[in-house]
Amino acid sequence: MTARKIDGKAFAAKVRAQVATEVSQLKAAHGITPGLAVVLVGEDPASEVYVRNKGKQTIECGMASFEHKLAADTSESALLDLISNLNNDPQVHGILVQLPLPGHLNEDLVINAIAPEKDVDGFHISNVGLLATGQKAMVPCTPLGCLMMLREEHGSLSGMNAVVVGRSNIVGKPMAQLLLRDSCTVTIAHSRTRDIEALCRTADILVAAVGRPQMVTGDWVKPGATVIDVGINRIEKEGGGTRLVGDVDFDSAAEVAGAITPVPGGVGPMTIACLLANTLTACCRANG
């Protein structure tokens, strides 16, 4: 391996420590405790793990955590009533509805019912528009975590060629907006992109967010490029059991890249750290 491994776990611990310091200052100076409400509908095991981790880390940072676990057959109107209550609750500064929602619930409708200033995921149409037009937005946590690692690695990103593989609303599109805001030349690649390997080889910054295990191999990577792997996929191990891998084939990519995030221990921990930072930001904005 020639690439430097970017330690997202250590970076996330630094971000959380900074958030914890600011939370304790806010409490001491103004008697305010930032609060994050997380809503989980149904019993998806992966979502339950995420929600548990979010709650634990929220409390460790000194913030209040409000968990709302609803049955899988919860009606849309009951969910909208809960969101309305959370919108009006002064102890709640951030609201996160865990996705995906069960099929009978309209995700767009539910997300857009969250008050934009409490939308710590940055998924509300107002925040999407504010980000796209360069205004003060709540920025989605996973792309924000990726951007922080890239800035730490490079300082300025100005003029760099960035290719984002994946066009989801949660990662691909906001990632492209953030890289554009930092003056990268940005291309979004996806399943219909022609000669995707050659396109990726032009990238100084390559972000993989497609949800396909180990799709990006070393021959897709420009020598010296920085590779950010957003994927978290569970695959069968030879000889039994399972293991987590990203959307990048780490071993072959690390032979070519200049720097690369591992899975686990790269982007994942940064996502929750950015959620906590967004909750603190929402609290500070709510209290002037």
Ligand code: GUN
């Ligand atoms: N499901 C997978 N990632 C996310 C995320 O960042 N936010 C929410 N709300 N749900 C998710």
